[in-house]
Structures are given as structure tokens and as C-alpha cells.
Amino acid sequence: MSVSVNWSYPTSIRFGAGRISELADACKAAGMRRPLLVTDRGLAPLPITGKALDILEDAGLGRAIFCEVDPNPNDNNLAAGIAAFKAGGHDGVVAFGGGSGLDLGKLIAFMAGQTRPVWDFEDIGDWWTRADSTKIAPIVAVPTTAGTGSEVGRAGVLTNSESHVKKVIFHPKMLPAVTICDPELTVGMPKVITVGTGMDAFAHCLEAYSSSFYHPMSQGIALEGMRLVKENLPRVVAEPNDLEARGHMMSAAAMGAVAFQKGLGAVHALSHPVGALYNTHHGMTNAVVMPPVLRLNRSAIEARIAKAAAYMDISGGFDGFYEFVLSLRSELGVPDKLSALGVGRDRIDEMVGMALVDPTAGGNPVPMTKTNTRALYEESI
Numbered sequence: 252m253s254v255s256v257n258w259s260y261p262t263s264i265r266f267g268a269g270r271i272s273e274l275a276d277a278c279k280a281a282g283m284r285r286p287l288l289v290t291d292r293g294l295a296p297l298p299i300t301g302k303a304l305d306i307l308e309d310a311g312l313g314r315a316i317f318c319e320v321d322p323n324p325n326d327n328n329l330a331a332g333i334a335a336f337k338a339g340g341h342d343g344v345v346a347f348g349g350g351s352g353l354d355l356g357k358l359i360a361f362m363a364g365q366t367r368p369v370w371d372f373e374d375i376g377d378w379w380t381r382a383d384s385t386k387i388a389p390i391v392a393v394p395t396t397a398g399t400g401s402e403v404g405r406a407g408v409l410t411n412s413e414s415h416v417k418k419v420i421f422h423p424k425m426l427p428a429v430t431i432c433d434p435e436l437t438v439g440m441p442k443v444i445t446v447g448t449g450m451d452a453f454a455h456c457l458e459a460y461s462s463s464f465y466h467p468m469s470q471g472i473a474l475e476g477m478r479l480v481k482e483n484l485p486r487v488v489a490e491p492n493d494l495e496a497r498g499h500m501m502s503a504a505a506m507g508a509v510a511f512q513k514g515l516g517a518v519h520a521l522s523h524p525v526g527a528l529y530n531t532h533h534g535m536t537n538a539v540v541m542p543p544v545l546r547l548n549r550s551a552i553e554a555r556i557a558k559a560a561a562y563m564d565i566s567g568g569f570d571g572f573y574e575f576v577l578s579l580r581s582e583l584g585v586p587d588k589l590s591a592l593g594v595g596r597d598r599i600d601e602m603v604g605m606a607l608v609d610p611t612a613g614g615n616p617v618p619m620t621k622t623n624t625r626a627l628y629e630e631s632i
Contacts, residue, residue, distance in 0.1 A: 260468075261403035261509055266432040266501070268494055271393065274303055274345070274431060275310030281389040281428035283343030285313050287336050289356030290347040291320040299395060299436050303347060315339050317359075320348075323417070323526050323533070324355040325410040329369060332359040336388075343389040346427065349448060350399030350533065353392055354407035357425045360388040361407075374406055374421035374610055382422050392427035395436045397487075397500035398448025398534050400455060400508020402430040410527050417523045419610050432505065434497035442488060443535070446583045449484040449500055451534025453477060454518050454541060455507030460559060461552045462514030462614045469513035476506035478563050481579070488583055514614030517544045517606075521627055524605035531592045538585045539592065543630040544615075545573055547623060551616035589632045599628050 265273055278286050286307060294300050295318035308314040317335045320328050336344070336359050346356025362369055364386025371381055392402035401407070406421040440448070456476035459469055479499045486496035521544070522536040545556075549569060557568035565571045579585075586592060603624045606612060612619045 261505070262426050262428065262430060264403070264430045264432055264505070266498075268433060268435050268498070270431050271303060271433045271436060272306065274306045274391070274393065275312055277391045277429040277431060278307065278312055278343065278345065281343060281391055283312065283389055283391070285339070285341050286315070286343045286345045286391070287339060287341040287359070288316045288345040288347050289320065289332060289359055290316065290318050290352040291322070291349070292318050294318070294348045294352065294395065297439070299439065300347065303345070303393065307345070315341065320351050320355045322351055323410050323530055324351050324358075324408075325412040326369060327412050328355055329358055329362060329409060333363050336363045341388070343391070345391050345393060347393045347395065349394070349396040349444070350401050353394060353399065353401035354409070357390055357392070357401070357427070358407040358409060358420060360390045361420070361422055361425050363388055369409065369420055370411070370418060372420050372422060374419040379422045384422070384424055387422065387424040390425070390427040392430045393436070394430075394432060394501065394504065396440060396444060396448040397437055397497065397504040398451035400452065400504045400506075402427060402432070403505045404508045415527045416605060417527045432501045434494050434501050437497050437501065438492055438494070440491070445488055445491070446484075446585065447532045447534035447538070448504070449480060449487070449534070450538035450583070450585065452500065452504040452507045453480040453484070454534070454537040455511050455515070456480065456503070457541070458516040458518055458614070459507070459510035459513045461548060461555065461616055462516060463551070463616050464514045464614065466513035469510040472506045473510035473513070474559055474562055476503045476510060477559060479503040479506070481563055481575070485579070485582060515611035516615035517547065517612065517619055517624075517627065520606045520609040520612040520615065520619060521624070521631065523609050523611070524602040525589060525594055527605070528598055528602065529592065529594050531594065535585065536589070536592065538580055539587070539589050540627065540631045541576060542573070543627050545576065547627060548616045594632055596632055599625060599632070602628055
């Protein structure tokens with residue numbers, strides 16, 4: 252075989268109900284004595300966050316929190332977080348929450364010791380080697396949603412507050428030293444967040460599975476991740492306290508993030524500009540644009556999707572899989588069009604340009620062009 256690729260797999264994961272109780276031990280194992288807990292404004296006042304802070308305080312690790320995190324984190328949030336990290340004399344970060352809190356927490360730990368601007372570390376070629384790896388603080392990740400998978404990732408998505416363009420910032424040491432996946436933390440999620448994050452996990456798995464790049468381990472993980480979402484996302488929406496299904500969804504989220512080392516595609520390339528310009532929920536946006544992207548890619552992925560459908564106990568090959576996606580969206584209350592999320596046609600040209608240069612665009616099975624990308628936005632809006 253002539254293929255030559257680089258593969259990397261995730262970190263130490265403590266998985267199970269109640270394992271948030273091990274937070275202090277995880278911080279100490281990562282070498283922290285004075286961690287800063289980073290989360291978003293919505294989570295900051297909730298009991299699960301208070302419990303995490305209690306655990307840290309009781310163990311003599313302080314009670315520091317930073318929560319100036321927007322739903323689509325930007326460079327202003329990052330600057331404020333770095334200032335809080337330095338002012339408090341912190342030596343590590345507990346990244347706590349959904350994708351926004353996890354990503355910004357990881358970026359604070361990464362950037363607090365760097366002297367170059369964050370944009371110098373965009374996920375392009377070997378730009379990550381520009382960083383001083385000895386100045387990256389350790390990270391413990393605690394997801395409270397089941398979608399993004401950032402808890403097992405080596406990157407963070409950051410929006411440029413001036414250009415409104417989302418950039419992927421990458422460094423191998425942004426991978427958390429320890430991740431705690433406790434399904435009890437996800438029980439209180441509002442239905443819309445459960446749906447949006449769950450569909451994000453499905454999108455990660457679907458796009459990774461469909462990518463033409465060679466990575467059979469990730470492809471296998473993506474396939475099982477899709478099955479877990481199919482069987483468990485409707486369960487947790489119908490019964491939020493179903494811890495078994497919640498646990499399976501946390502697994503699917505982490506699996507999706509591991510799998511997309513293989514690549515993503517047009518679902519994410521379309522979604523990133525929409526989120527940056529209209530501040531929509533990323534996972535819900537992915538869910539809305541998924542059907543037209545499947546139709547675009549059909550010629551390249553039909554046989555592969557037929558195999559996935561058979562594994563997931565869906566009859567009818569590609570058509571059956573496509574109908575399953577439509578049915579799942581309908582069952583979960585996903586809007587059919589982006590207009591329901593407040594997206595208009597006034598910025599299509601701008602979004603097309605942003606989508607075509609998005610780092611995920613290159614993984615789409617059918618090459619993205621100005622013409623087919625505009626058509627995808629027209630169909631989706």
C-alpha cells in the first residue's frame with residue numbers, strides 16, 4: 252500500500268455517571284495547583300457548575316471562574332480570558348461546558364504563554380510549530396453537552412471579531428490531559444440544545460465517514476457513532492433523565508471528534524459562515540443544511556452510505572438513509588430551512604466566499620465550487 256498518513260488518537264477519558272467527583276484528582280494528575288474554570292455565561296450560575304467549583308475548593312485548588320464566553324467565541328473573549336488567567340496566577344484550565352466553553356478554555360490555556368497573535372496558529376500546514384510548546388498550560392475538559400467532541404480535540408474554533416470569519420486554531424498540546432465524561436451533567440440541557448448538539452455529533456460522524464481521505468480507523472468509529480446517535484438521540488429528547496442514552500450520546504460526541512481527523516465537508520463549510528454572521532447554533536445549523544449536502548454528494552458516496560444504512564438497520568440504501576435523516580430532523584423539531592434561524596439571502600455572496608476557503612471544504616466528496624456552494628445556500632435558506 253502506497254498511502255502515507257499521520258494518525259493521532261485521544262487522551263485519558265474518565266467516563267461514567269458521577270465521575271465529576273474526580274475533578275480535583277484529574278486536575279492534580281495534570282499538574283494543576285490553581286486551575287481556572289472556563290465556561291459560558293449560561294452555565295456559570297447553574298448547580299452543576301457550582302458543584303464543580305465546590306469540588307475544586309474543597310481540594311484546596313481555589314474557586315476561580317471565567318465565564319465571558321459567547322456562543323461563538325471570539326478574540327475579545329480570548330483576550331479577557333487570558334487576562335483573567337494571568338491576573339489569578341493560574342497554572343491550568345478546567346474547560347467546562349459545551350463547545351464554546353471547551354474551545355475557549357483550551358485556547359486560553361494555549362495562548363496565555365504565547366507572544367504571537369492567535370491567528371498565527373491557524374490550522375494551516377505546520378503553523379502550529381510557531382508556538383512555544385513549553386508555555387502551554389495543562390487542560391482538563393468536562394463536557395456538559397453531547398455534540399462538539401472538543402473534549403478529545405487538539406483545536407479550538409475562534410471567530411475574528413472584525414472579519415466575522417471562524418478560524419480553527421491547532422496545536423497538539425491543546426488536547427486535554429484528562430477528560431471527564433459524566434452523563435449526569437447533560438441531564439439538565441434544554442431540548443433545543445440536546446437536539447442541536449446531538450445533530451452536531453451526527454454531522455461529525457456522517458462527514459468523516461463520507462470523506463474520501465484514507466483513515467479506516469476513523470471511518471469505523473464514525474460508523475458506530477452514527478448508529479449510537481440514531482438509537483439514542485430520540486431517547487434522550489423523549490426522556491431527558493435516561494442516563495444510559497445520555498452516556499451513549501456522550502460517547503458518540505467524542506467519537507465524532509476523533510473520527511473527523513479523516514475530514515469534514517460541505518455541511519461544516521456552509522455552517523461556519525452562517526454561525527459567524529448570524530450567531531446561529533452550530534449543531535442546529537449543521538442539521539438544517541445536511542439534506543442538500545447529501546444530495547450534492549450522492550454520486551460520490553452512494554455505495555458507502557448504502558453500507559452504513561445496512562449497518563444501522565435502515566433499509567433502502569442511500570434513499571433509505573436520506574429519508575431517515577429527514578425523518579429524524581422532523582421528529583426532533585429541526586427547522587427545514589435556515590430562514591427559521593434568522594438567516595436571510597442578503598449575505599449569500601459573502602457566505603459563499605467564506606465557505607469556499609473554510610478549512611473543512613476540502614474534505615467534501617464532491618469538490619465545492621462557487622456555483623454548487625451558492626446553490627446549496629439557496630436551497631438551505
